[in-house]
Amino acid sequence: MNSVNWKTHPCIRRHPANPVLSAKDVPYPAMLVFNAGVTKYQGRYVMVFRNDYGEVEKKKITGRNLGLAWSRDGVTWEVAREPLNGDPEHPLARAYDPRLTVLEGRVYMSFAISNHGTCAGVAVTDDFEKWEILNVSVPDNRNMVIFPERIGGKIVRLERPFAGYLRPGDRFDMWLSTSPDGRFWGESRVVLATYQVPWVNNKVGPGAPPVKTEKGWLTVFHGVDIDLSRHWGWEGNWNKRYCAGLALLDLKEPWRVIGLMREPLIVPEPEIACEAKGYRDYVIFPGGLVVEDDGRVKIYYGAADTVECLAEADLEELLRLCEQPPEVPLKG
Numbered sequence: 001m002n003s004v005n006w007k008t009h010p011c012i013r014r015h016p017a018n019p020v021l022s023a024k025d026v027p028y029p030a031m032l033v034f035n036a037g038v039t040k041y042q043g044r045y046v047m048v049f050r051n052d053y054g055e056v057e058k059k060k061i062t063g064r065n066l067g068l069a070w071s072r073d074g075v076t077w078e079v080a081r082e083p084l085n086g087d088p089e090h091p092l093a094r095a096y097d098p099r100l101t102v103l104e105g106r107v108y109m110s111f112a113i114s115n116h117g118t119c120a121g122v123a124v125t126d127d128f129e130k131w132e133i134l135n136v137s138v139p140d141n142r143n144m145v146i147f148p149e150r151i152g153g154k155i156v157r158l159e160r161p162f163a164g165y166l167r168p169g170d171r172f173d174m175w176l177s178t179s180p181d182g183r184f185w186g187e188s189r190v191v192l193a194t195y196q197v198p199w200v201n202n203k204v205g206p207g208a209p210p211v212k213t214e215k216g217w218l219t220v221f222h223g224v225d226i227d228l229s230r231h232w233g234w235e236g237n238w239n240k241r242y243c244a245g246l247a248l249l250d251l252k253e254p255w256r257v258i259g260l261m262r263e264p265l266i267v268p269e270p271e272i273a274c275e276a277k278g279y280r281d282y283v284i285f286p287g288g289l290v291v292e293d294d295g296r297v298k299i300y301y302g303a304a305d306t307v308e309c310l311a312e313a314d315l316e317e318l319l320r321l322c323e324q325p326p327e328v329p330l331k332g
């Protein structure tokens with residue numbers, strides 16, 4: 001399949017300080033600092049980021065951990081001196097791609113973890129030191145995000161299972177599950193399928209935890225197009241492009257997509273070096289969405305699986321971009 005040269009929507013303002021976090025800001029061994037979860041907690045911004053470390057000259061990854069950082073303005077970050085899960089016995093020792101949600105005053109972190117396949121899990125903390133793991137899925141699942149309030153009395157998450165068996169090619173869709181307590185999850189159903197998103201031919205998955213607006217749950221997701229003629233990235237065999245997409249979910253029935261932007265919102269572009277060149281070229285991997293009181297929205301995203309970036313937009317403009325429901329309905 002041939003690639004289309006999509007462009008980032010003009011409402012997006014990439015922050016001039018990009019990348020807002022990279023390996024040089026981290027006071028312990030670090031090489032790829034990316035795919036962070038970001039939220040506001042007790043008056044500050046907090047970030048948990050993925051750090052893959054290793055031999056920089058050889059471009060070889062030897063391990064990974066999660067880092068913790070705080071900020072007053074959402075742009076300049078102070079990184080904690082130690083990784084959050086540095087002890088190999090830590091229950092989150094192999095977790096990656098974290099997302100953060102404040103729900104009922106506590107911080108929930110969803111994450112991926114490799115454990116006899118790729119699983120996704122949910123943990124909760126009050127101080128970023130003690131973590132209680134509430135749930136780890138069966139394989140294969142990834143990219144969970146928790147909504148910031150209960151809906152119909154339930155905790156709700158979006159997720160991206162790997163529904164590969166007997167399906168043509170990789171076709172990974174976005175799903176939703178609910179839980180009374182964060183431990184037991186069910187009522188699972190598909191929310192957005194790859195065939196509904198015109199610019200995707202590979203997978204769609206949750207990006208940042210949704211944000212509540214008057215019109216619906218604003219949701220930034222990742223969408224992937226694959227082109228076998230690409231030879232990108234450090235390993236020279238990367239052929240996927242990850243863009244950020246935008247959707248609006250019904251407030252009471254969040255498995256219903258009531259608005260879908262027809263084109264990608266943020267596209268990794270050749271002239272933006274930190275998005276175009278890295279461990280994996282052309283990857284925008286959104287993981288945090290913060291709406292400010294003045295209606296400005298901060299979108300945090302991992303770029304090229306190498307650094308963490310920030311873009312801003314206005315809430316009203318984002319909502320205008322997803323006024324139409326998907327053209328293609330979900331197949332029954």
Ligand code: BMA
Nearest residue numbers: 035097242280283285302305
């Ligand atoms: C996904 C995950 C992410 C990564 C993305 C792009 O499958 O591995 O951690 O950012 O691919 O490489």
